[in-house]
Amino acid sequence: MPNIRFRALETVLTRTTPDVKVPSQKISDYYGTNVFDMQKMKDYLSKDAYQSIITAIEKGEPIQRDMAEHVATAMKSWAISKGATHYTHWFQPLTGTTAEKHDAFFEPTADGGAIEVFSGDALAQQEPDASSFPSGGIRNTFEARGYTAWDPSSPAFLMARTLCIPTVFVSYTGEALDYKVPLLKALNALDKAAVDVCHYFDKSVEKVNASLGIEQEYFLVDSALFNARPDLYLTGRTLFGHMSAKNQQLEDHYFGSIPSRVYAFMQDMETEALLLGIPLKTRHNEVAPSQFECAPIYEEINLAIDHNQLLMDIMDRVAKKHNFQVLLHEKPYAGINGSGKHNNWSMITNTGKNLLSPGKTPKNNLMFLTFFVNTIKAVYEHADLLRASIASVNNDHRLGANEAPPAIISIFLGSQLTDLLDEIETSRISKKIKDDALLWQGIPKIPQILKDNTDRNRTSPFAFTGNKFELRAVGSSANSASPMTVLNTIVADQLKKFKYDVDKILKKGEKKDLALLMVLKKYIKESKSIRFEGNGYSDEWEKEAEARGLANIRTTPKALDAMVTEKSEILFAETGVYTRREAHARHEILLESFYKKLQIEARVIGDMVVNIIIPAALAYQSKLIENARGLKDLGLDASTYKVQIDIINQLAEHINFIKTNVEQMVDERKKANKIEDVREKAIAYDEKVKSFFQPIRYHVDKLEQIVDDSIWPLPKFRELLFVK
Numbered sequence: 001m002p003n004i005r006f007r008a009l010e011t012v013l014t015r016t017t018p019d020v021k022v023p024s025q026k027i028s029d030y031y032g033t034n035v036f037d038m039q040k041m042k043d044y045l046s047k048d049a050y051q052s053i054i055t056a057i058e059k060g061e062p063i064q065r066d067m068a069e070h071v072a073t074a075m076k077s078w079a080i081s082k083g084a085t086h087y088t089h090w091f092q093p094l095t096g097t098t099a100e101k102h103d104a105f106f107e108p109t110a111d112g113g114a115i116e117v118f119s120g121d122a123l124a125q126q127e128p129d130a131s132s133f134p135s136g137g138i139r140n141t142f143e144a145r146g147y148t149a150w151d152p153s154s155p156a157f158l159m160a161r162t163l164c165i166p167t168v169f170v171s172y173t174g175e176a177l178d179y180k181v182p183l184l185k186a187l188n189a190l191d192k193a194a195v196d197v198c199h200y201f202d203k204s205v206e207k208v209n210a211s212l213g214i215e216q217e218y219f220l221v222d223s224a225l226f227n228a229r230p231d232l233y234l235t236g237r238t239l240f241g242h243m244s245a246k247n248q249q250l251e252d253h254y255f256g257s258i259p260s261r262v263y264a265f266m267q268d269m270e271t272e273a274l275l276l277g278i279p280l281k282t283r284h285n286e287v288a289p290s291q292f293e294c295a296p297i298y299e300e301i302n303l304a305i306d307h308n309q310l311l312m313d314i315m316d317r318v319a320k321k322h323n324f325q326v327l328l329h330e331k332p333y334a335g336i337n338g339s340g341k342h343n344n345w346s347m348i349t350n351t352g353k354n355l356l357s358p359g360k361t362p363k364n365n366l367m368f369l370t371f372f373v374n375t376i377k378a379v380y381e382h383a384d385l386l387r388a389s390i391a392s393v394n395n396d397h398r399l400g401a402n403e404a405p406p407a408i409i410s411i412f413l414g415s416q417l418t419d420l421l422d423e424i425e426t427s428r429i430s431k432k433i434k435d436d437a438l439l440w441q442g443i444p445k446i447p448q449i450l451k452d453n454t455d456r457n458r459t460s461p462f463a464f465t466g467n468k469f470e471l472r473a474v475g476s477s478a479n480s481a482s483p484m485t486v487l488n489t490i491v492a493d494q495l496k497k498f499k500y501d502v503d504k505i506l507k508k509g510e511k512k513d514l515a516l517l518m519v520l521k522k523y524i525k526e527s528k529s530i531r532f533e534g535n536g537y538s539d540e541w542e543k544e545a546e547a548r549g550l551a552n553i554r555t556t557p558k559a560l561d562a563m564v565t566e567k568s569e570i571l572f573a574e575t576g577v578y579t580r581r582e583a584h585a586r587h588e589i590l591l592e593s594f595y596k597k598l599q600i601e602a603r604v605i606g607d608m609v610v611n612i613i614i615p616a617a618l619a620y621q622s623k624l625i626e627n628a629r630g631l632k633d634l635g636l637d638a639s640t641y642k643v644q645i646d647i648i649n650q651l652a653e654h655i656n657f658i659k660t661n662v663e664q665m666v667d668e669r670k671k672a673n674k675i676e677d678v679r680e681k682a683i684a685y686d687e688k689v690k691s692f693f694q695p696i697r698y699h700v701d702k703l704e705q706i707v708d709d710s711i712w713p714l715p716k717f718r719e720l721l722f723v724k
């Protein structure tokens with residue numbers, strides 16, 4: 001019988017491209033059909049009930065019990081009319097995925113019949129048995145009482161025949177157990193702080209919303225090949241594999257034409273997403289073979305993140321229907337590009353003004369400059385925390401690996417804005433200027449064509465791109481709530497400080513514009529070292545960054561330290577985003593997840609080496625031995641089987657190496673497992689256990705190059721990347 005690799009390859013060759021049906025040629029005909037959005041709420045609710053819900057959502061106020069009852073009834077009617085039988089609270093625990101617990105609407109009645117029920121209480125709150133979600137010691141298992149509570153700011157939606165209600169997930173003592181609670185708190189803090197600062201310029205602003213557009217990169221691989229690779233289906237990445245002769249050298253994949261099976265998948269996936277109100281707009285090939293990207297139009301941040309989490313689910317589900325597997329791992333294949341999730345972020349007022357969009361008049365420019373410079377200052381002050389927010393075992397493969405933004409946080413502005421800030425920094429703005437006209441000369445004009453002019457520096461982790469900042473260092477499988485909570489928190493905190501600094505000068509009787517400019521000038525000077533326009537992948541930058549005093553923390557266990565420093569504690573307390581206990585719990589959960597993932601990878605490496613790779617190498621070695629012995633038995637000269645003997649020896653060398661190194665790795669694992677302190681344990685896994693991965697892989701990949709292709713049992717990179 002042929003080995004699993006060849007059976008998988010045969011399967012792939014029989015694949016056909018399925019016909020994809022779209023509900024209508026016009027997307028507007030079906031966009032949002034499966035969402036209980038404002039329009040549907042209006043249709044299903046009384047006028048009064050609708051109005052009070054809208055007001056509560058806009059003001060972020062709690063929804064009264066009788067109103068919840070109305071909404072529940074309306075949701076139920078809508079969902080049942082669309083064939084739903086169950087409902088679930090949909091939430092984002094710290095496992096990184098989404099979670100659901102389905103309950104049926106159906107309830108038996110006393111007379112032996114049944115009715116469909118859904119009460120306001122069931123909408124508002126649910127108690128999943130939460131004892132097995134990570135809580136970092138906040139919730140001991142004996143008090144397993146986490147509960148989920150409705151988040152009315154994100155609309156309910158229908159997945160298959162289940163009504164999904166976006167919720168937050170908190171412990172019964174009120175501590176956050178999910179990604180959404182701290183995000184909502186951070187957004188709230190930003191709203192308050194930004195509105196206060198807006199009032200220097202425009203008293204009519206009542207609310208500031210952060211917006212987010214997430215570009216999502218991913219790989220596709222045929223499911224038959226995927227299932228023939230235990231490393232892929234257990235860890236999401238290939239732990240072995242010699243690089244394909246052709247990979248991304250020719251750069252012929254990027255923006256190239258999309259293969260037909262992939263195109264069918266994309267259409268199907270987009271239809272599902274659009275039905276759920278996810279405004280997917282773009283799709284294209286990425287740089288690496290079999291790598292793709294999709295991006296929706298930006299939305300209010302909480303919704304954008306719910307949508308991205310949902311999108312990852314949809315991608316996974318739809319791909320399986322097309323006999324594909326989606327790889328959201330940050331680095332599925334060593335040697336070619338990994339995947340990220342670019343987070344495009346801006347702040348927009350209820351009056352529709354993007355605070356990061358330069359204006360036409362100097363007055364507007366001052367408002368833009370205020371939010372622009374404060375964002376830079378915030379990132380400068382808390383770069384370590386932003387770095388921590390994107391740290392994960394997967395992302396460690398990308399950051400600093402010469403293809404993704406480096407682990408050094410810096411900001412790219414483009415030459416025009418760099419010049420502008422330099423000009424302000426060196427201008428003679430000071431208290432001595434009493435004449436308004438003179439003062440305004442101190443504010444250079446920002447040319448209008450800025451957006452098209454912002455240079456495309458792809459190597460920066462945090463780049464200004466015309467009217468938004470783009471955080472590019474986020475991992476492709478991450479929940480963006482983690483970095484977005486930090487970004488919004490630090491900007492909120494910075495804006496509060498800014499207001500304090502400006503008000504202090506105003507109290508001395510200075511003019512407002514002068515006060516604003518003086519503080520901005522000071523911030524520009526103070527935060528200068530975080531700005532970098534050059535090549536972030538270069539060695540020179542590493543040296544320069546070090547000289548500038550910027551941190552370059554390459555690995556997760558140490559990067560995470562920033563979450564629990566005194567400085568961060570103060571920040572989180574002042575903004576109300578995390579209590580000390582919550583921050584420490586999260587820190588612990590992240591460290592735990594880090595070492596557990598490495599533990600799994602180490603075990604998979606051990607199993608595959610011993611059970612799959614060594615047997616394949618020995619099988620080939622036996623063939624060679626048989627062959628050489630046959631030649632010898634024929635009485636032929638030793639020179640006729642010299643090559644065979646050479647290969648037999650090479651095989652023995654590599655087999656010996658991987659076998660002994662796996663044993664040593666297991667010993668290191670045993671030692672690491674005994675360590676009690678979770679940070680120390682994570683570091684031991686990172687520095688001791690993980691250090692065996694690369695050398696073992698090197699020798700396995702050598703074996704792959706030597707062993708008879710017909711014996712090699714694992715689909716090769718060329719097959720994973722190019723056969724579909």
Ligand code: ADP
Pocket residue numbers: 211212213214215295296297298344345346347354465467468
């Ligand atoms: P770029 O090519 O500069 O990355 P795109 O126009 O392709 O920009 O947008 C990338 C993502 O950024 C999209 O999701 C888009 O909706 C989003 N985006 C555009 N403007 C904003 C903004 N003001 N705030 C947040 N996201 C934005």
Ligand code: MG
Pocket residue numbers: 215342470
């Ligand atoms: Mg972009």
